Amino acid sequence: xARIAPVNARGTRDFLPRDLVRRNRVFALLRATFExxxxxxxxxxxxxxxxxxxGKYGEEGDRLLFRILKRGRELESGxxxxxxxxxxxxxxxxxxxxxxxxxxxxxxxxxxxxxxxAHQNDIVLPFRRYQMQPVWRADKPQRGRYREFYQCDVDxxxxxxxxxxxxxxxxxxxxxAALGFSGVVTRINHRGLLAALMATCDVPxxxxxxxxxxxxxxxxxxxxxxxxxxSKASLSDAAVDRLTQAxxxxxxxxxxxxxxxPIVGSNPMGAQALDELAQVFGYLADMGVPAERLRFDLSVVxxxxxxxxxxxxxVLTNSxxxxxxxxxxxxxxxxxxxxxDLPCVGISFGLERIFDALDEQELARxxxxxxxxxxxxxxxxxxxASSFALATELRAAGIxxxxxxxxxxxxxxxxxxxxxxxxxxxxxxxxxxxNDTVALRDLRAGAQRIVPRSETVAAVQSLLTGES
Amino acid sequence: xARIAPVNARGTRDFLPRDLVRRNRVFALLRATFExxxxxxxxxxxxxxxxxxxGKYGEEGDRLLFRILKRGRELESGxxxxxxxxxxxxxxxxxxxxxxxxxxxxxxxxxxxxxxxAHQNDIVLPFRRYQMQPVWRADKPQRGRYREFYQCDVDxxxxxxxxxxxxxxxxxxxxxAALGFSGVVTRINHRGLLAALMATCDVPxxxxxxxxxxxxxxxxxxxxxxxxxxSKASLSDAAVDRLTQAxxxxxxxxxxxxxxxPIVGSNPMGAQALDELAQVFGYLADMGVPAERLRFDLSVVxxxxxxxxxxxxxVLTNSxxxxxxxxxxxxxxxxxxxxxDLPCVGISFGLERIFDALDEQELARxxxxxxxxxxxxxxxxxxxASSFALATELRAAGIxxxxxxxxxxxxxxxxxxxxxxxxxxxxxxxxxxxNDTVALRDLRAGAQRIVPRSETVAAVQSLLTGES
Numbered sequence: 001x002a003r004i005a006p007v008n009a010r011g012t013r014d015f016l017p018r019d020l021v022r023r024n025r026v027f028a029l030l031r032a033t034f035e036x037x038x039x040x041x042x043x044x045x046x047x048x049x050x051x052x053x054x055g056k057y058g059e060e061g062d063r064l065l066f067r068i069l070k071r072g073r074e075l076e077s078g079x080x081x082x083x084x085x086x087x088x089x090x091x092x093x094x095x096x097x098x099x100x101x102x103x104x105x106x107x108x109x110x111x112x113x114x115x116x117x118a119h120q121n122d123i124v125l126p127f128r129r130y131q132m133q134p135v136w137r138a139d140k141p142q143r144g145r146y147r148e149f150y151q152c153d154v155d156x157x158x159x160x161x162x163x164x165x166x167x168x169x170x171x172x173x174x175x176x177a178a179l180g181f182s183g184v185v186t187r188i189n190h191r192g193l194l195a196a197l198m199a200t201c202d203v204p205x206x207x208x209x210x211x212x213x214x215x216x217x218x219x220x221x222x223x224x225x226x227x228x229x230x231s232k233a234s235l236s237d238a239a240v241d242r243l244t245q246a247x248x249x250x251x252x253x254x255x256x257x258x259x260x261x262p263i264v265g266s267n268p269m270g271a272q273a274l275d276e277l278a279q280v281f282g283y284l285a286d287m288g289v290p291a292e293r294l295r296f297d298l299s300v301v302x303x304x305x306x307x308x309x310x311x312x313x314x315v316l317t318n319s320x321x322x323x324x325x326x327x328x329x330x331x332x333x334x335x336x337x338x339x340x341d342l343p344c345v346g347i348s349f350g351l352e353r354i355f356d357a358l359d360e361q362e363l364a365r366x367x368x369x370x371x372x373x374x375x376x377x378x379x380x381x382x383x384x385a386s387s388f389a390l391a392t393e394l395r396a397a398g399i400x401x402x403x404x405x406x407x408x409x410x411x412x413x414x415x416x417x418x419x420x421x422x423x424x425x426x427x428x429x430x431x432x433x434x435n436d437t438v439a440l441r442d443l444r445a446g447a448q449r450i451v452p453r454s455e456t457v458a459a460v461q462s463l464l465t466g467e468s
Numbered sequence: 469x470a471r472i473a474p475v476n477a478r479g480t481r482d483f484l485p486r487d488l489v490r491r492n493r494v495f496a497l498l499r500a501t502f503e504x505x506x507x508x509x510x511x512x513x514x515x516x517x518x519x520x521x522x523g524k525y526g527e528e529g530d531r532l533l534f535r536i537l538k539r540g541r542e543l544e545s546g547x548x549x550x551x552x553x554x555x556x557x558x559x560x561x562x563x564x565x566x567x568x569x570x571x572x573x574x575x576x577x578x579x580x581x582x583x584x585x586a587h588q589n590d591i592v593l594p595f596r597r598y599q600m601q602p603v604w605r606a607d608k609p610q611r612g613r614y615r616e617f618y619q620c621d622v623d624x625x626x627x628x629x630x631x632x633x634x635x636x637x638x639x640x641x642x643x644x645a646a647l648g649f650s651g652v653v654t655r656i657n658h659r660g661l662l663a664a665l666m667a668t669c670d671v672p673x674x675x676x677x678x679x680x681x682x683x684x685x686x687x688x689x690x691x692x693x694x695x696x697x698x699s700k701a702s703l704s705d706a707a708v709d710r711l712t713q714a715x716x717x718x719x720x721x722x723x724x725x726x727x728x729x730p731i732v733g734s735n736p737m738g739a740q741a742l743d744e745l746a747q748v749f750g751y752l753a754d755m756g757v758p759a760e761r762l763r764f765d766l767s768v769v770x771x772x773x774x775x776x777x778x779x780x781x782x783v784l785t786n787s788x789x790x791x792x793x794x795x796x797x798x799x800x801x802x803x804x805x806x807x808x809d810l811p812c813v814g815i816s817f818g819l820e821r822i823f824d825a826l827d828e829q830e831l832a833r834x835x836x837x838x839x840x841x842x843x844x845x846x847x848x849x850x851x852x853a854s855s856f857a858l859a860t861e862l863r864a865a866g867i868x869x870x871x872x873x874x875x876x877x878x879x880x881x882x883x884x885x886x887x888x889x890x891x892x893x894x895x896x897x898x899x900x901x902x903n904d905t906v907a908l909r910d911l912r913a914g915a916q917r918i919v920p921r922s923e924t925v926a927a928v929q930s931l932l933t934g935e936s
């Protein structure tokens with residue numbers, strides 16, 4: 001028989017049941033938490049018009065898009081358009097444009113912005129939504145980096161209130177605590193504060209990016225390292241002094257905010273940023289988030305993307321894995337589709353990183369490898385109907401029950417259950433049928449006892465209790 | 469501001485929260501049912517190598533694949549390969565092959581077969597799995613037909629036992645009953661029986677497809693119509709008589725099976741098919757599926773694809789919507805990837821058709837438009853911390869609670885809750901704070917009462933009880 005290689009596409013994964021047991025448990029916890037905070041689910045198509053995606057993620061992003069090849073006549077005319085290009089005009093971008101006008105979703109934020117504009121008459125503002133769907137990026141695959149992976153975003157559109165910014169941080173904290181992590185700290189900063197700091201320290205505009213990139217390294221190279229690196233750039237000594245003085249501030253967020261007022265308070269953007277940060281920390285206290293889980297951290301930069309206000313990054317202080325997620329306020333992105341700005345604030349959860357961290361911290365590592373809780377044996381014809389009836393009864397009680405697929409000896413049926421990790425086997429042979437009993441075997445403990453047929457469901461429930 | 473058109477890709481849909489409330493409820497019911505039967509979840513990547521997908525779905529399928537455009541250097545050499553083709557060699561297939569080597573999943577069965585072969589050492593057989601994921605087909609979009617849509621498959625690999633075939637039908641029946649449908653009938657047939665019938669009626673092999681296609685029309689054109697159409701084909705009168713005699717058989721499945729024995733019993737494939745059908749109907753009775761929901765129906769053909777044994781199609785008898793799903797036994801598909809045959813049997817659920825049918829039958833049409841159950845108001849600074857504390861308490865009790873995004877007057881906050889369909893509002897103003905109470909408004913009933921702060925959670929729970 002000619003055999004086709006059963007190979008999955010590069011950078012993608014098959015998820016077998018044992019992988020999905022934990023994965024789906026974590027996903028369910030996230031969904032339940034978001035919904036408890038009044039966030040509603042939203043789903044967008046995997047495919048978007050390239051006009052929606054292109055130019056939103058920088059040159060690198062455009063390059064990493066999974067583009068859909070045109071089909072039929074459109075493909076034919078695309079190829080003709082390609083033929084008409086001179087060699088010099090045949091850039092990858094030009095070729096892609098001729099051959100494709102749709103691509104796979106690259107993140108969840110841009111489609112969210114498109115949805116808000118497309119359904120503006122159906123959406124009641126302020127609108128809290130969460131979204132957990134795969135995205136695709138043609139990155140070089142490597143350990144922990146895939147070409148198809150889930151993103152998880154939580155956003156609120158339509159409010160400038162800092163209560164929402166605080167809520168984002170509270171949700172981050174609640175989810176990571178519920179997952180069992182300790183040492184989770186959210187580092188909080190503000191893009192307006194960074195901009196004001198650049199301006200009041202007389203950093204030339206063309207040096208903003210380099211300066212912020214250096215500040216971002218505080219964790220890795222320390223304050224002295226930052227000072228050295230800033231000095232090497234063409235910043236004035238006064239600028240370096242002021243910047244490192246600001247970055248060196250310690251104490252409670254309130255103290256740091258007050259210490260920053262003399263430095264950036266004269267700048268209107270800086271003053272507003274400090275006010276907003278003070279509000280956020282205040283609301284977080286009102287919401288009951290412990291102060292030791294929060295840090296005002298001037299070295300948080302969050303790339304150089306669309307953020308315009310508060311920014312956050314949540315890290316495990318007892319790990320080198322880095323950020324488990326982050327977010328911030330971005331008041332201008334939706335405007336690209338809507339034609340007018342709408343305030344937005346959101347967080348994302350780095351799901352693959354979170355699974356890595358759960359592994360590292362040995363959390364959520366139970367031994368469950370299957371969703372199935374009980375196997376009902378199947379023997380010769382006389383007991384068969386009773387086996388089906390028992391399974392029906394167990395299922396009606398909510399117990400996830402598999403009936404062995406065909407009449408067989410007991411041993412292979414028990415071996416099957418053990419190999420799969422099904423915890424319980426219910427044996428219903430001719431003897432049990434005659435005595436109106438069931439042999440109930442706990443495959444985890446290796447123990448077996450005979451229970452009256454009428455008490456079987458209760459016995460199974462009590463054996464399963466306390467385990468999931 | 470230059471505005472980008474917020475248009476979704478052709479044939480795709482955005483799902484807003486009010487759409488997802490029902491959709492996710494139906495999906496959850498399906499998942500729970502499958503898991504109660506011991507089926508485990510499986511997920512495969514959206515992207516597959518084209519070598520895995522091509523040639524599995526016929527010419528039409530190959531044409532409808534969403535192919536991924538190559539990138540970077542691979543795209544450059546693809547375009548060079550395209551340039552090297554003469555005009556005559558530039559078929560759409562050849563152009564696609566030059567420019568693409570990956571495509572989006574077209575169904576769930578072929579990826580499932582690939583997974584079984586790829587992970588054969590990790591999968592314990594017999595293996596029951598379900599899969600609910602989107603698939604993509606570049607069909608012409610029309611009402612009820614989308615280019616991106618969910619499929620839902622339930623399969624068991626590794627057993628030839630007819631108990632599994634019966635289980636598939638039982639799951640179909642259980643799901644449709646749980647969704648509230650009445651008049652659900654599963655029509656059952658067997659590919660081996662059809663083949664034996666063709667052989668024993670001396671239908672020439674080149675007439676198989678046309679003959680089966682005509683038989684498939686029984687529902688629409690009646691037995692006389694089938695007879696007329698068969699007569700017009702180049703079948704012998706004797707063949708037409710025998711075929712229509714077989715198709716005209718009525719009575720219980722057992723009676724029909726016995727009446728068919730003289731017609732096809734001499735053919736070994738026919739004899740086996742009748743034995744298997746007898747077993748399936750017997751097991752279905754053992755499983756407690758009511759006989760009136762089952763029909764032995766010789767006109768069920770299920771396309772002409774990979775099925776090799778029993779086949780089924782579940783229909784609503786009180787609707788013109790047609791099949792809600794179907795399936796059958798296919799013992800050779802996995803062999804394409806594995807190099808040896810493995811027995812398989814499965815069913816699928818036509819999710820989009822099911823949603824149409826739920827609409828038509830006015831089922832699952834509750835008024836819930838949001839997952840959120842309660843809105844907590846937000847007023848001036850003095851009550852703000854209490855509002856957050858109340859929300860925390862409600863959430864800890866599992867109540868999905870949104871806090872209004874910013875301090876505002878009462879009226880816009882209540883308008884917001886009404887517009888979204890949030891059933892309850894909890895009003896905590898200065899008066900309530902002073903009296904240690906909360907005003908609890910039921911926005912569905914338009915009723916409001918004051919409850920002691922300490923009894924708020926219980927009062928909310930009792931108002932919400934019995935509604936979801």
